Structures are given as C-alpha cells and as structure tokens.
Amino acid sequence: MVYPEPMSKQPSERTTIALAQMAVSKRPVENLRAAASWIAKAAKKGAKIVCLPELFRSPYFCQREDPANFDLAEPIPGPTTQTLAKAAKKHRVAVIAPVFERRAAGVYHNSAAILDADGKLAGLYRKMHIPDDPAYYEKYYFAPGDLGFQACSTQHARVGVLICWDQWYPEAARLTALQGAEVLFYPTAIGWHPSEKKMHGAAQLDAWRTVQRAHAIANGVYVAVANRVGLEKPPGGGAGLAFWGGSFVCGPFGEVLAEASLDKEALLVAEIDRVRLEDVRRHWPFLRDRRIDAFGGITSRYLEKA
Numbered sequence: 001m002v003y004p005e006p007m008s009k010q011p012s013e014r015t016t017i018a019l020a021q022m023a024v025s026k027r028p029v030e031n032l033r034a035a036a037s038w039i040a041k042a043a044k045k046g047a048k049i050v051c052l053p054e055l056f057r058s059p060y061f062c063q064r065e066d067p068a069n070f071d072l073a074e075p076i077p078g079p080t081t082q083t084l085a086k087a088a089k090k091h092r093v094a095v096i097a098p099v100f101e102r103r104a105a106g107v108y109h110n111s112a113a114i115l116d117a118d119g120k121l122a123g124l125y126r127k128m129h130i131p132d133d134p135a136y137y138e139k140y141y142f143a144p145g146d147l148g149f150q151a152c153s154t155q156h157a158r159v160g161v162l163i164c165w166d167q168w169y170p171e172a173a174r175l176t177a178l179q180g181a182e183v184l185f186y187p188t189a190i191g192w193h194p195s196e197k198k199m200h201g202a203a204q205l206d207a208w209r210t211v212q213r214a215h216a217i218a219n220g221v222y223v224a225v226a227n228r229v230g231l232e233k234p235p236g237g238g239a240g241l242a243f244w245g246g247s248f249v250c251g252p253f254g255e256v257l258a259e260a261s262l263d264k265e266a267l268l269v270a271e272i273d274r275v276r277l278e279d280v281r282r283h284w285p286f287l288r289d290r291r292i293d294a295f296g297g298i299t300s301r302y303l304e305k306a
Helices: 028-044 067-072 079-091 164-168 170-177 194-219 274-283
Strands: 014-021 049-051 094-104 107-115 121-126 151-153 158-161 183-187 222-226 229-232 241-244 248-250 256-259 266-273
Touching: 014 028, 014 222, 028 049, 028 079, 028 266, 049 183, 079 094, 079 107, 094 158, 094 183, 107 158, 121 151, 164 183, 164 194, 170 183, 170 194, 183 194, 194 222, 194 241, 194 248, 222 266, 248 266, 256 266, 266 274
Parallel strands: 014 049, 049 094, 158 183, 183 222
Antiparallel strands: 014 266, 094 107, 107 121, 151 158, 222 248, 229 241, 248 256
C-alpha cells in the first residue's frame, strides 16, 4: 500500500502573511501610495496576504464630530479598492483594504474590502461594533455593519476580517472562526490619550494583546493585528491620540510569532501553518466540546436573576 506524504511536507500548507504598521500623513493620496508601496515590499518578502491598518487613507478623523469629514468617504469599488486591486494583481497577493465606505448619501460604514490575488473583490466586511468614547466618536460617522460576521476564501487562505473595536468581543471571533477562517485579521486604529498613558497605558496595551491572543487560543486560529503608529492631533488643536503600534501575529495557541515596536513604522511578516492549526485543535478540542445546546442566553442583552 502506498501512503500519501505527510501534510507537513506539502508547501501549500504554509502561507506567509504581512502586516503594514503605518504612520499616516494628512494627505490621502500619499497614504494610498504608501499602502501600495507596503504591499510591494511585503510581496518581495514572500507574503501572500497583506493587511493594512484601519482607515489608513487619512488621519483618524473620528477624534471630532465634523460633517466635513464625510467628504473622505468613497464607494466600493472606488479609488482605494481600484488602486490596491492593481497592486494585488501585480504582486499576486491578497490584500485586506480598510475603507471609509460611502454606501449612499447619509449612509457610511467603517469597512474592509478583501481583494484576492487576481485583483477581484473576494469579500466585504462592515465593522459591527461601533465605539463612542472620547476622541473615538465613531457612532457619529458609521452605521453598524449589516453583513454579519464572515470568512471568505482567497487563493492563499480562508480569512476572517474584523475591525478594531470588534477585537474585544469573543462572539465576533467565534462566529468568524466557525465559518472556517484560518486567520483572523484585525485592521486597527487604537492608541492612548496622552494624559492617561503614564497611569493606564501599560495596562491598556496588555489587555489589548491579551484579549486577542485569547481569541486565537479559544478558536484555534491565527490572529494578525495591524495597527497604525504615531501621534495624531485633530485640526484646531487638542491632545490627540498616540497610536501605539504594537502590531502582532500570534499562533493558534496564543504564541506571539512576530511583533512590531510601539513607535515606528514596520512591515511585520509571519507564516501560518495549517498543520500547526490542525495539531492544536486536535489536542485542545474547544470547538468539539462546546455546549451549543446551552448557549441560548448569549443572544440576550443581560440575563436577569430569577
């Protein structure tokens, strides 16, 4: 009897991914050009999937409520997806492309287009959890996503995309993983209020890393987080936000495979291994042992005591 080669010897079981940790300028055209350059650099390093940070085309405008900022929005397809689709096709890489999406007059979303290696649109995710905190006034700008949690297949891997505030919710990671995502990408724009950094900064950063590593462990998937970096102040003055970088990739048992600094641009490259994913899930069968018959309460806002 002839036995097949072990899975670990098949090159197709491994895929290289890259995260672009960007410092964002005030000019959208420059940011889009920079994004295309990061994609080219990632491809040279062997990456097959490249993820850009949340809302990378402009400074983080949600620090203030200003109707003029809606002019930054664009349709899908539009300038960002058209430019990055060309880069994806040229370099034969899939691209996670965050977009401030103009769906219709008065209807906007914080979205991410998944562009396949042939330049075609493989999927679209609209951010489901919308924050409303000081300097993160996203509810003013974005309608909640209405496409649900999803995973989509690209030529190089089956991916799930969630955006920033989504990263704090285990339900989002679970529902995406249950659709076969091998890696969860989190395009992100998160940072410190400068006045809080000294007292709370270390704890905030640690919580952010910990919760996402926990998503990897609980679901047996790779997690890849692409954040922006640098201090961004809103027009007219203000303390601004110090985006903390720290982009990272972790494996299906939460092990950190690659991590960027807190204060510099970086191209982070790491490998995902389906054999490793399979092995972890066999030894830690969390998906098998879930009591799906007892989870009905998860759809309630809060369970009152009897």
